[in-house]
Amino acid sequence: MSNKEWPLWEVFIRSKQGLSHKHAGSLRAADAEMAINNARDVYTRRSEGISIWVIESNKIVASDPDDADALFEPSNSKVYRHPTFYAVPDGVGHM
């Protein structure tokens, strides 16, 4: 029996105007058009979306979890990037 599979696609859904597309899940489809149609059937049956993006999973480039420390650790030491780092005299009100 032939087990040749359709490519795997990642599906991103915009839930409403004004919000960005968010990863919803994945599915298999022969081409992009079928991926959009399947995504509609699988991920938007209850008005979860108004726009769909699909991309073949193997086209996504991801950071390596082993590099997470090197990539994201340095930002922890830069507390001066947050507004709470700064002293503001009482009475200034909202700033």
Place this chain on the structure above:
Amino acid sequence: MKEVNISDLEKKFEERIAAEIRIEPNDWMPENYRKTLIRQISQHAHSEIVGQLPEGNWVTRAPNLRRKAVLLAKIQDEAGHGLYLYSAVETLGADREETIDDLHTGKAKYSSIFNYPTLTWADIGMVGWLVDGAAIMNQVPLCRTSYGPYARAMVRVCKEESFHQRQGFEIVTTLAQGTPEQKAMAQDALDRWWWPALMMFGPSDAESKHTEQSMRWRIKRHTNDELRQMFVNATVPQAELIGLKVPDDNLTYNKEKGGYDFSDIDWDEFWQVVNGHGTCNKERIEARKKAKEEGIWVREAALAYAEKRAARRKQAS
């Protein structure tokens, strides 16, 4: 190459689990954790797909158009649940088609409940009320399971499940309030589905070989017996409310434990069905195999068409 030590990785993994930090697909994980998840999630996926068959049996005979539309929508949801779960299995490096072939060869299991036949329309009510009800009891805690893609799939599934149980209970309630014949039909269906529904939670804790490790890895959050007790506590008052009798003469409310005491399960029947000797085991697997075999040409044709179109586009540009 970075030098890594397996015991360091294991330690880091255990710390993450203890801190309730989810494990994601590319993170290091013990081989046994991966295997356990592949087994559990694929079994769950197979159950969603095979579970469509006993309900499909009644689509053309639903008593009216409303019931028919509802049943179709529910069955379509179950197909989606299967897809979310097969996708989660794939993130663990399992091959989807091989996973499905394991179901067909009998190497992989699915919930034994779907090996019981749906004989009357009341059975469709019982499937929604009891079978989806038991599934929800099982799936709600899985929304917090330690493997990220499985937990996310469960969140979607649980959202969609909420109407499944209600539509079943509505069918049963309508029959229970109907003519004496209709009420008798509902009672007969409850008599047949009650015990298989309790068996859905799997072997007793003493017999369950995977529970302890799965609890430690926070794949499971409650033991089989805990979930079964929760289900009985939730369901018995619902039966009483609509005037049906749960088929268990030893059923009594135990004030001390704040739940019902009930009879022992017929584990012989459970193992018979799990091991392939239920009423419909053969029919279910045959139906799945037929669907795959007769669908091959469609999958191949779609792929050939996609390739041809891609080549044509390349030529034109």
